[in-house]
Amino acid sequence: MKLTRLLSCLFLCIIGMSCIQDEAPNAEADIVSCIVSSDILKRDPIIQNATVILMVKDSVDLTNLAPQFELTPGATIEPVSGTVRDFTTPQSYVVTSEDKNWKKTYTVRCTTEGLTTKFDFEHSELEGNKYYVFYEILEGEEKQYMWASGNSGFAIVGGNKTADEYPTTPYDFGKNGKCLKLETRSTGDLGAMVNMRIAAGNLFIGEFYPLEAMANALKATHFGLPFSFVPVSLTGYYKYKRGEVFTEKDGSVNPDAKDNFDIYSILYETDDNVKYLDGTNFLTSPNLIAIARIGEDEKKETDEWTYFNLPFVYQPGKTVDAEKLTAGKYNIAIVFSSSIEGDLFRGAVGSRLLIDEVELVHNN
Numbered sequence: 001m002k003l004t005r006l007l008s009c010l011f012l013c014i015i016g017m018s019c020i021q022d023e024a025p026n027a028e029a030d031i032v033s034c035i036v037s038s039d040i041l042k043r044d045p046i047i048q049n050a051t052v053i054l055m056v057k058d059s060v061d062l063t064n065l066a067p068q069f070e071l072t073p074g075a076t077i078e079p080v081s082g083t084v085r086d087f088t089t090p091q092s093y094v095v096t097s098e099d100k101n102w103k104k105t106y107t108v109r110c111t112t113e114g115l116t117t118k119f120d121f122e123h124s125e126l127e128g129n130k131y132y133v134f135y136e137i138l139e140g141e142e143k144q145y146m147w148a149s150g151n152s153g154f155a156i157v158g159g160n161k162t163a164d165e166y167p168t169t170p171y172d173f174g175k176n177g178k179c180l181k182l183e184t185r186s187t188g189d190l191g192a193m194v195n196m197r198i199a200a201g202n203l204f205i206g207e208f209y210p211l212e213a214m215a216n217a218l219k220a221t222h223f224g225l226p227f228s229f230v231p232v233s234l235t236g237y238y239k240y241k242r243g244e245v246f247t248e249k250d251g252s253v254n255p256d257a258k259d260n261f262d263i264y265s266i267l268y269e270t271d272d273n274v275k276y277l278d279g280t281n282f283l284t285s286p287n288l289i290a291i292a293r294i295g296e297d298e299k300k301e302t303d304e305w306t307y308f309n310l311p312f313v314y315q316p317g318k319t320v321d322a323e324k325l326t327a328g329k330y331n332i333a334i335v336f337s338s339s340i341e342g343d344l345f346r347g348a349v350g351s352r353l354l355i356d357e358v359e360l361v362h363n364n
Contacts, residue, residue, distance in 0.1 A: 028072050028073075028074070028075060028097035028098060028099070028102060029071075029072065029075050029095045029096060029097040029102045029103060029104040030071065030072045030075070030095065030104065031047060031052060031069050031070070031071060031077070031093075031095060031106055032047075032069075032070045032071060032072060033045070033047070033069070033070040034047065034052050034054070034067050034068070034069055034070075034108070035067065035068040035069070035070070036054060036065070036067050036068075040056050040057055040060045040065075041054065041055060041056055041057070042055040042056065042057060042226050042328050043055050043225070043226050043270075043275070043328075043331075044275060045067075046145070046207050046225075047207070048133070048145050048148060048207055048208075049127045049128075049133055049145075049152075050104060050105060050106050050107065050127070050128075051106065051107050051108075051109070051145050052067075052106055052107070052108040052109070053109055053110075053111065053145060054067070054087070054108070054109070054110045054111070055110075055111055055112075055225075055226065056110050056111070056112055057112070058112050060110075060112070062086070062087040062088045062110050063086045063087070063088060064084060064086070065084070065085060065087050065110070066082050066083060066084045066085070067081075067082075067108060068081045068082050069081045069093070071095060072095075072097075073098065074097070074098025074099075075095050075096060075097055075098055076095070076096050077093055077094070077095050077096075078093065078094045078096070079093065087108070087109070087110040090107050090108065090109035091107070091108050091109075092105055092106065092107055092108075093105070093106045093108060094106075109142075109143075111138075111142065111144065113138045113139070113142065113144065114226070114227070114228050115144070115146060115205070115225055115226070115227055115332070115360075116136045116138060116144060116146075117229075117359060117360040117361075117362060118357075118358070118359050118360075119136065119236075119357075119358040119359070119360075120174075120176070120177065120178075120179075120356065120357055120358075121134060121170060121174065121178055121179050121180040121355065121356060121358075122177050122178050123135050123136065123137055123143075124169075124170045126163055127151075127152075129163075130151075130155050130163060130166075131151035131152070131154070131155060131163050131166045131168075132151065132163055132166065132168065132169050132170060133145070133147070133149075133151070134147040134149075134168075134170075134180070134203065135147065146205050146225055147203055147204070147205060148203075148204055148205075148206050148207055148208045149167070149168040149201075149202055149203050149204070150167060150168065150199060150200070150202050151166050151167065151168050152208065153199070154166055154167055154185065154187070154199045156190075157187040157188065157190045157191045157196070157199070158185065158187060158188060158199070159188050159190070165185070166185070167182060167183055167184065167185045167199050167200060167201035167202065167338070168180075168181075168182055168201050168202060168203055169181050169183075169201075171354060174354070174356040174357075175237050175305045175356040175357050176356065176357065179354050179355060179356035180203060180336065180354065180355040180356065181201070181352065181353075181354055182200070182201025182202060182203065182261075182336060182337065182338040182352070182353040182354075182355070183201045183338055183350065183351065183352045183353075184198055184199065184200045184201060184243060184259070184338045184339045184342065184347050184348060184349055184350065184351040184352075185198065185199050185201070185349060186198060186199075186349045187199050192251065195249055195250065195251075195345070196249075196345050197247060197249070197251050197345055198247070198339065198342060198345055198346075198347050198348075198349055199342070200337050200338050200339035200342025200343075200347060200351075201337070201338040201339075201352075201353065202335070202336060202337045202338070202342070203335075203336050203355075204223065204333055204334065204335040204336070205223070205224060205225055205332065205333045205334045205335075206221070206222050206223040206224055206225065206276075206333055207222045208221050208222070219278050219279070219280065221278055221279045222276040222277075222278055223266065223276065223277050223278065223279075223282045223331075223333040223335075224266070224268060224276060224277060224331030224332055224333035225331055225332065225333075226328045226330070226331055227267070227330055227331060227332035228325060228326070228328060228330075229325075229362035229363060229364065230320050230325065230362055230363040231265065231267055231290065231292070231312050231332060231360055231361070231362045232311070232312060232361045232362055232363060233292060233309055233310055233311045233312060233361045234263070234264075234265045234292045234308075234309075234310045234312075234334065234358070234359075234360055234361070235307070235308065235309045235310070235358065235359045235361060236263075236307075236308055236355060236356065236357055236358035236359065237305040237306060237307055237308070237355070237356050237357050237358075238261075238263070238302075238305070238306055238308060238353060238354060238355055238356075239302055239303060239304065239305060239306065239352075239353070239354040240261050240299070240300070240301055240302060240351075240352070240353050240354070241301055241303070241350075241351070241352050242258060242259040242260065242301060242348055242350075242351045243259055243347070243348025243349050243350030243351040243352075244348065244350065245348055245349070246258060246259055246346070246347065246348045247346070247347070247348070247349075248345075248346055249344060249345040249346060254346075257346070258348075259339050259340075259341075259347045259348040259351045260296075260299055260339075260340045261299060261336075261337060261338055261339070261340060261351070261353045262293075262294065262335070262336070262337045262340040263293070263294040263308065263310065263335070263336055263337075263355075264291060264292060264293035264294065264310070264334075264335050265291070265292045265293075265310070265312070265332065265333060265334045265335070265360070266282065266283070266288060266290070266291050266292075266332070266333050266335075267288075267289045267290045267291075267312065267320075267330060267331070267332050268282075268285060268287045268288045268289055268330070268331055268332075269287045269289055269324065269329055269330055269331075270287070270329050270330070270331055271287070271329070274287045276331065277331075277333075282333070288315055288318075289314065289315060289318045289319075289320065289330070290312040290313060290314045290315065290318065291312065291313055291315075292310040292311060292312045292313065293310060294308055294310055305356070332360070334358070334360065336353065336355050337353070338351045338352060338353040339351050
């Protein structure tokens with residue numbers, strides 16, 4: 001599914017809402033960017049929700065770093081931008097809006113760890129008491145925020161929903177322990193007003209920049225994070241139940257259409273010109289190396305945990321270069337969606353995909 005089209009349209013709602021109400025005050029107390037010397041980083045800083053992640057090289061002295069921050073207009077930050085701090089443990093920063101009425105606490109953390117490759121979806125937390133964000137636990141109990149979703153977009157159009165009524169949530173009844181639950185939801189009256197009636201449940205490795213999305217959501221969705229191994233396959237378990245009523249973008253019922261889900265992973269090369277793939281090119285870029293994707297004949301409705309094993313298929317003429325791999329030049333993304341055509345606002349409310357015990361199998 002072209003996930004970013006869905007996110008793009010959801011954020012068009014912000015533009016429409018700006019005609020009738022002021023911008024949400026909490027948007028005035030944000031970190032827009034984090035500036036650190038590129039010599040110490042494996043990739044650009046990641047800003048997700050209230051967390052800033054610096055993926056640093058192994059040799060970096062974490063006791064003496066002084067990150068600088070770009071803030072929303074008029075906002076201030078404490079400690080001030082450029083303060084030297086010890087990042088062997090996560091550090092907190094408080095951003096205050098220009099009118100002094102709003103504060104937001106950010107956690108800035110450094111990590112030298114690569115991506116984990118086994119995902120059981122046991123770990124999630126509430127963002128702003130609104131919706132869930134997922135994370136992984138590394139050695140030493142460090143949290144790794146590698147997952148993003150469309151929940152922040154649904155927050156705009158979904159009304160006063162509880163966190164468990166969002167499209168992407170944890171679920172207590174996994175294959176073992178908890179699992180990931182993705183459910184296609186109605187976007188309500190506001191979504192219908194702008195012809196965007198459904199929001200598919202989704203989760204992907206990468207990051208999403210809501211402020212950039214105000215201008216161009218496709219460009220604001222960045223797929224993938226650095227990966228230092230050669231992927232072989234994506235495995236795991238799923239359950240799937242499609243919704244009963246398939247609707248078109250205009251809200252009309254299509255009795256002949258049936259909803260379906262999607263699971264895939266992409267490996268791509270980064271270079272001086274391509275730091276990430278976004279919603280405009282993530283399946284078409286010449287930097288794409290390999291794709292693992294569930295086939296239509298492998299998908300089925302089932303209330304039993306069903307195993308999938310998706311081999312990576314390399315693009316014509318593409319291979320993984322050992323030197324580039326060692327240098328951290330490759331990114332990987334994994335994407336799950338409860339409605340394969342949710343980007344076109346075609347699907348069935350109630351389509352539900354459960355995912356558990358996923359592994360990204362790789363060669364050393």
